[in-house]
Amino acid sequence: MTQYEPVIGLEIHGELLTNSKMFCSCSADYGSAPEPNVNICPTCTGLPGALPVANKKAIELAALVGLALNCSINKHNTFARKNYYYPDLPKGYQISQYELPIAEKGLLEVNDVDEKQLKVRVRRVHLEEDTAKLSHEKNNALVDFNRAGVPLLEIVSEPDMRTVEAALDYATKIRAILRYLGVNSGDMEKGVLRFEANISVRPIGSDEFRTRTEIKNLNSFRALVRASQYEIERQIKIYEDGGEVIQETLGWDDARSVTTSQRSKEDAHDYRYFPEPDLPPLQLTDSWIDTIRTQLPELPEAKTKRFITDFELKPSEAIFLTSDISLANYFEEVIKYAKSSAKIISTWIAGEFIRNVNELNVDVNTVPAKSLAQLVNMVTDKTISGNAGKVVLAELFKSGGDPAEIVKEKNLAQVSDESFIQEAITKILDDNPSEIEKYHAGKDTLLQWFVGQVARATKGKADPVITKELMLKGLEERRK
Numbered sequence: 305m306t307q308y309e310p311v312i313g314l315e316i317h318g319e320l321l322t323n324s325k326m327f328c329s330c331s332a333d334y335g336s337a338p339e340p341n342v343n344i345c346p347t348c349t350g351l352p353g354a355l356p357v358a359n360k361k362a363i364e365l366a367a368l369v370g371l372a373l374n375c376s377i378n379k380h381n382t383f384a385r386k387n388y389y390y391p392d393l394p395k396g397y398q399i400s401q402y403e404l405p406i407a408e409k410g411l412l413e414v415n416d417v418d419e420k421q422l423k424v425r426v427r428r429v430h431l432e433e434d435t436a437k438l439s440h441e442k443n444n445a446l447v448d449f450n451r452a453g454v455p456l457l458e459i460v461s462e463p464d465m466r467t468v469e470a471a472l473d474y475a476t477k478i479r480a481i482l483r484y485l486g487v488n489s490g491d492m493e494k495g496v497l498r499f500e501a502n503i504s505v506r507p508i509g510s511d512e513f514r515t516r517t518e519i520k521n522l523n524s525f526r527a528l529v530r531a532s533q534y535e536i537e538r539q540i541k542i543y544e545d546g547g548e549v550i551q552e553t554l555g556w557d558d559a560r561s562v563t564t565s566q567r568s569k570e571d572a573h574d575y576r577y578f579p580e581p582d583l584p585p586l587q588l589t590d591s592w593i594d595t596i597r598t599q600l601p602e603l604p605e606a607k608t609k610r611f612i613t614d615f616e617l618k619p620s621e622a623i624f625l626t627s628d629i630s631l632a633n634y635f636e637e638v639i640k641y642a643k644s645s646a647k648i649i650s651t652w653i654a655g656e657f658i659r660n661v662n663e664l665n666v667d668v669n670t671v672p673a674k675s676l677a678q679l680v681n682m683v684t685d686k687t688i689s690g691n692a693g694k695v696v697l698a699e700l701f702k703s704g705g706d707p708a709e710i711v712k713e714k715n716l717a718q719v720s721d722e723s724f725i726q727e728a729i730t731k732i733l734d735d736n737p738s739e740i741e742k743y744h745a746g747k748d749t750l751l752q753w754f755v756g757q758v759a760r761a762t763k764g765k766a767d768p769v770i771t772k773e774l775m776l777k778g779l780e781e782r783r784k
């Protein structure tokens with residue numbers, strides 16, 4: 305039986321975080337608009353005679369992304385009209401970039417299956433404008449132009465990926481880079497970042513490119529993975545049944561877990577692209593590009609390497625911490641205040657801390673870095689036990705406050721006073737003669753159970769090391 309492999313390319317659309325829209329001075333912050341159709345003007349509603357002016361900030365951010373993705377910047381690049389009619393497109397065309405995008409021929413290294421590294425080529429990065437928002441209500445279609453004309457960046461990869469895992473890592477890395485650069489919030493549930501997957505399948509070993517389909521508007525990583533997997537299986541089945549895949553644009557129906565045909569795919573010529581007559585070509589100079597280059601922050605890959613070297617973290621730990629810019633910054637902030645090793649801080653953040661963040665769906669800065677540092681310091685210097693630390697952390701997430709105060713209020717301070725611990729041990733040994741008998745008969749694992757009983761009786765306050773020592777002694781003393 306023929307074995308197939310997928311050929312995957314991704315297009316990523318990300319809105320740019322500028323104050324104004326791409327070609328007019330209307331606010332681009334449609335999320336904060338008090339009502340529909342307030343951030344609008346003759347230009348972004350396509351009134352006759354209104355002229356576009358390109359947003360300088362958007363051009364800077366687009367170049368920044370191009371440089372971060374190792375692209376070459378086209379010093380001469382042009383805007384083009386992409387003609388199609390749809391109610392969310394007031395002009396009847398979208399201003400985009402076609403033959404000469406702002407950046408092209410980039411490269412991004414991603415993780416593939418079996419710990420393989422894959423270099424994915426970035427074909428192009430170009431500027432365009434977002435469409436208006438359509439909503440449907442009973443028999444009416446409503447259109448809100450607040451989003452029309454918001455700067456949009458399209459990042460197109462070459463079809464270099466052969467596994468869904470590689471595609472997922474590519475998308476994850478692009479999102480992280482956009483957030484590192486501060487050009488896009490990465491809030492996928494708000495629709496500011498959308499994926500499109502181009503997929504075909506072919507027999508393994510073949511180098512032909514077969515007919516591909518394009519899955520539009522994937523609004524989450526989960527949708528990207530599920531839609532791609534579904535589409536790969538669907539195409540393989542078509543070939544196995546002796547059929548042919550037809551080129552088309554598909555949608556992903558998350559509820560039914562299927563891709564659905566939206567329209568037969570347009571080719572570029574269907575859009576009748578031509579140079580935008582209302583905008584001059586963009587002429588960028590070497591010195592301008594160099595200035596943008598100096599604005600590049602430390603990117604995830606470099607930060608990961610630095611975390612491994614400077615903080616002696618394992619690669620997996622460093623990759624986790626640098627996967628998100630706010631998490632990476634938070635970690636470095638905690639380090640400033642901490643007396644514990646970076647390794648211990650990393651373990652706390654990757655464990656209990658992120659568990660709380662995900663469970664409560666809150667920002668990492670909900671608990672100030674200084675508070676987390678104080679908390680971990682208290683565990684390290686044995687003021688409180690690790691378990692008590694978890695209680696304090698939960699309280700910090702719930703109500704905030706000062707970690708030391710919480711320890712006092714909840715009476716969580718660890719006790720290393722031997723007489724206090726001995727008292728608890730004696731009572732537990734007195735109460736459990738049959739367990740002692742089993743222990744003496746050779747069931748060594750019961751030692752941990754006894755230690756656990758002390759932790760429970762003292763509400764986690766007894767120093768576990770001292771407890772274990774004294775418990776061993778107590779058990780030996782009772783050996784007949």
Ligand SMILES: [Zn+2]
Pocket residue numbers: 325328329330343344345346347348349453
């Ligand atoms: Zn406008």
